[in-house]
Amino acid sequence: MSLVSEGAQLSGPVGAQAVSPRLEPSIAGVGDYFALMKPRVMSLVVFTALVGLVVAPVHVHPVIGFAALVCIAAGAGAAGALNMWYEADIDALMTRTAGRPIPLGRIAPGEALGFGMTLAGFAVLVMGVLVSWVAAALLAFTIFFYAVVYTMWLKRSTPQNIVIGGAAGALPPIIGWAAATGSVGAEPVLLFLIVFVWTPPHFWALSLTCADDYARARVPMLPVVAGPAETRRQILLYSILLAPVGAAPWLLGYAGAVYGVTALVAGALMVAFAWRLRRERDGARAMQLAKQLFAFSIFYLFVLFAVLLVESGLLGRAAA
Amino acid sequence: MDEKSKPTGIVLTEEQKRSRRARSIALALALGALVLLFYIVTLVKGPAVLNRPL
Numbered sequence: 001m002s003l004v005s006e007g008a009q010l011s012g013p014v015g016a017q018a019v020s021p022r023l024e025p026s027i028a029g030v031g032d033y034f035a036l037m038k039p040r041v042m043s044l045v046v047f048t049a050l051v052g053l054v055v056a057p058v059h060v061h062p063v064i065g066f067a068a069l070v071c072i073a074a075g076a077g078a079a080g081a082l083n084m085w086y087e088a089d090i091d092a093l094m095t096r097t098a099g100r101p102i103p104l105g106r107i108a109p110g111e112a113l114g115f116g117m118t119l120a121g122f123a124v125l126v127m128g129v130l131v132s133w134v135a136a137a138l139l140a141f142t143i144f145f146y147a148v149v150y151t152m153w154l155k156r157s158t159p160q161n162i163v164i165g166g167a168a169g170a171l172p173p174i175i176g177w178a179a180a181t182g183s184v185g186a187e188p189v190l191l192f193l194i195v196f197v198w199t200p201p202h203f204w205a206l207s208l209t210c211a212d213d214y215a216r217a218r219v220p221m222l223p224v225v226a227g228p229a230e231t232r233r234q235i236l237l238y239s240i241l242l243a244p245v246g247a248a249p250w251l252l253g254y255a256g257a258v259y260g261v262t263a264l265v266a267g268a269l270m271v272a273f274a275w276r277l278r279r280e281r282d283g284a285r286a287m288q289l290a291k292q293l294f295a296f297s298i299f300y301l302f303v304l305f306a307v308l309l310v311e312s313g314l315l316g317r318a319a320a
Numbered sequence: 321m322d323e324k325s326k327p328t329g330i331v332l333t334e335e336q337k338r339s340r341r342a343r344s345i346a347l348a349l350a351l352g353a354l355v356l357l358f359y360i361v362t363l364v365k366g367p368a369v370l371n372r373p374l
Binding site: 024025026027029064067122130 | 330332335336339340342343346354357358360361364365
């Protein structure tokens with residue numbers, strides 16, 4: 001029995017290459033749709049948006065704040081679904097992504113496209129009606145940037161794909177801030193810059209561990225195009241740049257001393273991880289160091305935003 | 321079963337029926353949550369519900 005469901009004939013040209021059109025009724029379960037929304041990416045998006053929302057100088061009613069976060073989560077899920085729809089062909093070729101719902105044949109490309117578009121529309125409209133049209137416009141732009149600019153254009157055309165495309169992942173704090181204030185200020189732009197500069201070393205560390213996958217799928221990630229040595233050099237350069245950018249909210253007076261110390265220590269550790277990776281060029285040890293840097297980069301971003309959340313948001317509010 | 325009583329359209333398997341039911345319930349819950357969210361936000365915003373920052 002075919003596991004591919006109805007709607008397959010609606011698939012785009014790329015999805016159609018991965019899964020041939022068949023017309024059996026869907027067996028996609030709720031879990032498959034949940035996986036389609038990239039829940040791990042979504043959780044990071046919601047967290048960074050929450051920080052943007054909380055550090056904003058305007059008190060937002062908890063219900064409105066909750067509505068904004070739901071919309072941002074839905075928007076991130078929609079972008080993830082559209083990404084998986086378009087990338088079904090290369091997902092099927094890569095070990096890391098072969099278990100996603102479309103390559104597995106549990107969700108047809110057309111279903112994913114319909115789900116992503118509907119969810120995106122709902123997320124933007126509800127954000128506009130319930131929270132703020134500025135935040136809604138930013139959310140729409142973020143979804144567009146991730147699904148169209150990054151996924152459809154940059155990813156397959158340049159090794160700078162995740163550098164430029166990283167803007168999509170960096171926008172949620174600005175959306176959170178806009179949901180609270182109805183505008184955009186300097187502080188959320190700093191948060192944007194942190195995530196933006198953090199993205200290349202984070203992703204390139206991951207891509208070092210699965211460069212063969214990317215080569216097989218013909219995706220021009222930096223390790224495939226420029227080689228592992230150049231990728232390690234770029235990781236180190238971006239990590240060195242990230243250290244002062246991470247500390248910028250403190251240096252510019254937007255955050256307190258606890259954040260400053262945390263950012264400096266975490267930034268130094270990030271550079272140290274990148275330096276070790278740069279020195280170790282071959283073998284299992286190099287792979288292990290790439291995985292360590294990848295894991296630490298997630299911790300880095302989490303701890304910086306968590307401290308900012310507690311310091312600028314919760315403690316600042318209590319003091320006021 | 322004679323020819324007349326045979327189903328002519330698509331006949332769902334048990335797995336397909338279970339999946340469809342799960343999707344329908346999830347969709348109903350999502351719509352219900354959306355209705356509830358609109359209701360509560362309307363109460364929270366009160367008369368200012370039409371006054372949004374642009």
